[in-house]
Amino acid sequence: MKTVFKRTTGLTDAETHYCPGCTHGIIHRLVAEVLEELDALETTVGVASVGCSVLAYHYFNCDMTQAAHGRAPAVATGLRRVLPEDRLVFTYQGDGDLASIGMAEIVHAAARGENITVIFVNNAIYGMTGGQMAPTTLLGQKTATTPEGRSSQLQGLPIRVSEMLATLDGAAYIERVSTHDPVHVLKAKKAIKKSFEIQRNRQGFSMIEVLSSCSTNWGLTPEESLKWIKSQMIPYYPLGIFKQQPCIGEES
Amino acid sequence: MKVLFNEGWCKGCGLCIAFCPQEIIHLAEHLNRKGYRPAQVVDQDKCTSCAACARMCPDTVITVYRPDRKQTAVS
Amino acid sequence: MKGNEVIGEAAVYAGCRYFFGYPITPQSELVAYMAKRLPEVGGCFLQAESEISAINMVYGAASAGVRVMTSSSSPGFSLKQEGISYLAGAELPAVIVNIARGGPGLGNIQPSQADYFQVTKGGGHGDYYTPVLAPSSLQEIVSLTREAFRIADEYRTPVILLGDGMLGQMMEPVEFEDEKPLPKVREKKWATTGTKGDGPPKTITSLDLNDTQLEIRNNTLQQKYAAIKEKEVRVDEYLLDDAAYAIVAYGTVARIARTAIDRARKKGIAVGLIRPVSLWPFPATIISEYSSVLKAILTVEMSAGQMIEDVRLAVEGKAPVFFYGRTGGVIPTVDEILQQIDRLTEEVAI
Numbered sequence: 001m002k003t004v005f006k007r008t009t010g011l012t013d014a015e016t017h018y019c020p021g022c023t024h025g026i027i028h029r030l031v032a033e034v035l036e037e038l039d040a041l042e043t044t045v046g047v048a049s050v051g052c053s054v055l056a057y058h059y060f061n062c063d064m065t066q067a068a069h070g071r072a073p074a075v076a077t078g079l080r081r082v083l084p085e086d087r088l089v090f091t092y093q094g095d096g097d098l099a100s101i102g103m104a105e106i107v108h109a110a111a112r113g114e115n116i117t118v119i120f121v122n123n124a125i126y127g128m129t130g131g132q133m134a135p136t137t138l139l140g141q142k143t144a145t146t147p148e149g150r151s152s153q154l155q156g157l158p159i160r161v162s163e164m165l166a167t168l169d170g171a172a173y174i175e176r177v178s179t180h181d182p183v184h185v186l187k188a189k190k191a192i193k194k195s196f197e198i199q200r201n202r203q204g205f206s207m208i209e210v211l212s213s214c215s216t217n218w219g220l221t222p223e224e225s226l227k228w229i230k231s232q233m234i235p236y237y238p239l240g241i242f243k244q245q246p247c248i249g250e251e252s
Numbered sequence: 253m254k255v256l257f258n259e260g261w262c263k264g265c266g267l268c269i270a271f272c273p274q275e276i277i278h279l280a281e282h283l284n285r286k287g288y289r290p291a292q293v294v295d296q297d298k299c300t301s302c303a304a305c306a307r308m309c310p311d312t313v314i315t316v317y318r319p320d321r322k323q324t325a326v327s
Numbered sequence: 328m329k330g331n332e333v334i335g336e337a338a339v340y341a342g343c344r345y346f347f348g349y350p351i352t353p354q355s356e357l358v359a360y361m362a363k364r365l366p367e368v369g370g371c372f373l374q375a376e377s378e379i380s381a382i383n384m385v386y387g388a389a390s391a392g393v394r395v396m397t398s399s400s401s402p403g404f405s406l407k408q409e410g411i412s413y414l415a416g417a418e419l420p421a422v423i424v425n426i427a428r429g430g431p432g433l434g435n436i437q438p439s440q441a442d443y444f445q446v447t448k449g450g451g452h453g454d455y456y457t458p459v460l461a462p463s464s465l466q467e468i469v470s471l472t473r474e475a476f477r478i479a480d481e482y483r484t485p486v487i488l489l490g491d492g493m494l495g496q497m498m499e500p501v502e503f504e505d506e507k508p509l510p511k512v513r514e515k516k517w518a519t520t521g522t523k524g525d526g527p528p529k530t531i532t533s534l535d536l537n538d539t540q541l542e543i544r545n546n547t548l549q550q551k552y553a554a555i556k557e558k559e560v561r562v563d564e565y566l567l568d569d570a571a572y573a574i575v576a577y578g579t580v581a582r583i584a585r586t587a588i589d590r591a592r593k594k595g596i597a598v599g600l601i602r603p604v605s606l607w608p609f610p611a612t613i614i615s616e617y618s619s620v621l622k623a624i625l626t627v628e629m630s631a632g633q634m635i636e637d638v639r640l641a642v643e644g645k646a647p648v649f650f651y652g653r654t655g656g657v658i659p660t661v662d663e664i665l666q667q668i669d670r671l672t673e674e675v676a677i
Binding site for chain 1: 371376386388390393410533
Binding site: 006185 | 263270307316320
């Protein structure tokens with residue numbers, strides 16, 4: 001018998017607190033598998049953010065620091081500037097954390113070409129606080145703070161973070177992936193691995209935006225939620241590579 | 253045994269069921285220690301070891317094995 | 328050297344190699360000094376996009392176990408309070424400089440002591456304190472910067488060095504050689520630097536969702552604060568042996584008060600100076616002891632009256648406590664303080 005699939009050692013033995021069907025679990029696993037495959041668990045420091053993934057430090061089997069809301073890229077910058085170059089530094093942030101309160105930190109980390117990996121989990125809502133509107137909430141999407149659905153007149157339009165950061169010269173690699181079926185989960189893992197490899201090659205800032213679900217606050221079953229990612233989110237947040245550039249500082 | 257479920261960790265979300273091409277995964281009638289109906293496979297023979305279930309499981313419940321070719325032929 | 332530059336060199340002398348800054352008057356010379364100086368000693372200076380980001384970079388660097396500093400002035404310091412609360416909660420050592428200016432709001436860029444409340448009473452959310460050291464000369468900046476890093480490392484806590492625009496901008500000769508260098512940073516076993524086979528992964532966090540666990544964490548912090556209160560009180564006493572009156576003042580104001588006291592002495596008034604050097608822990612016991620033999624106490628501040636609350640708590644009614652303060656960046660003069668000393672003697676005589 002050959003083992004085709006087993007639990008990665010990149011995760012601790014802790015069971016997650018996530019709701020049934022929450023794709024945070026899948027994304028955690030992908031990051032952990034990549035760190036294991038790169039033999040980087042002992043040389044990686046992760047930065048947990050604030051939101052549903054606030055307890056990520058319980059789950060990743062590597063050194064972890066927990067940051068204030070939105071500030072993970074700044075904390076990661078502090079770590080990056082101190083730690084030896086062989087260390088890998090990553091942040092794991094949701095859309096409320098990264099694209100709302102932490103917008104300045106992520107933009108400037110990207111602009112500086114900070115040699116870190118950012119895992120950006122976009123589920124178009126604030127999960128932990130009970131399903132309020134996020135900067136990524138789609139037009140018409142009902143949330144606790146947009147009971148009639150998000151309106152462009154009242155709340156403005158959702159932000160496409162990957163496209164925006166891709167305009168910055170400092171960003172080395174930006175890709176948006178999804179978790180809505182096994183094929184896309186495999187693609188997501190490939191992108192995450194690439195991002196860590198870019199960091200290992202000291203090529204600079206990279207971010208993988210992962211479209212994710214929130215069954216509880218979307219009011220859908222886990223299976224319906226994945227279909228919703230495909231039918232509603234991907235048309236607004238197209239998948240693909242938005243930035244891929246040669247080594248930072250070697251352009252000229 | 254081609255697919256093994258760590259029953260205690262399962263939250264019964266059903267994503268493994270949704271993506272099993274063989275449609276052999278079901279929620280059990282009993283509850284696990286968390287209070288969920290855990291996913292289970294009764295008909296192991298039909299499993300193709302594709303691991304789609306494991307890749308979609310958010311809770312790393314599933315381990316997948318593939319029998320050696322000879323053994324497959326014998327069975 | 329300017330006061331702001333002295334802080335920078337003193338930090339380098341104390342083994343600080345990482346500085347995350349953001350420009351704001353009247354502390355910008357420190358940021359510029361570190362930008363030039365740290366690369367010379369193999370360190371790293373980074374200008375952040377905001378004070379908020381700078382303090383969180385400090386959090387990251389402190390997580391990795393190094394001596395690290397950031398600085399700001401009042402409005403910017405307010406922005407750092409969230410980060411300081413996290414540093415306190417996660418028990419990370421760091422030194423934060425506040426070269427205070429007039430407020431509230433944008434205020435102005437003149438010297439002020441109106442940040443006393445926000446540096447000595449925790450400042451951010453939650454039950455915590457930060458040790459606060461308040462130098463009154465550039466030479467003292469050198470020794471207190473060293474002390475700030477020592478206390479930060481020893482107790483795993485953020486420490487604040489409080490000055491004001493006058494101290495930051497003034498020039499005085501200083502000697503660095505007189506200061507013993509701070510020993511190298513001991514290996515911080517708790518730092519998140521990658522496990523390298525050192526054992527299980529380490530975690531740095533200020534979060535405890537379990538109420539009992541968070542209370543235990545809070546109790547641990549309180550025990551630490553009790554130890555700091557016991558061991559780290561610093562106060563400077565001047566002409567108090569025969570004093571009937573005392574001025575309580577710190578930082579810039581203490582310098583001016585000292586001159587006023589010298590002149591009052593020439594007039595035959597037995598007045599001395601109690602200068603809190605650590606504002607937290609506050610030298611309450613010493614003030615309490617003197618208050619039982621003094622006729623009256625005068626607190627002088629560049630604020631509408633902030634430290635006076637701690638003075639009154641220490642005195643507990645054993646002597647009358649008077650106040651003189653100037654705000655908005657106006658610095659009290661020697662003559663003004665002399666007049667206040669005269670008022671003190673008259674009031675007590677009545």
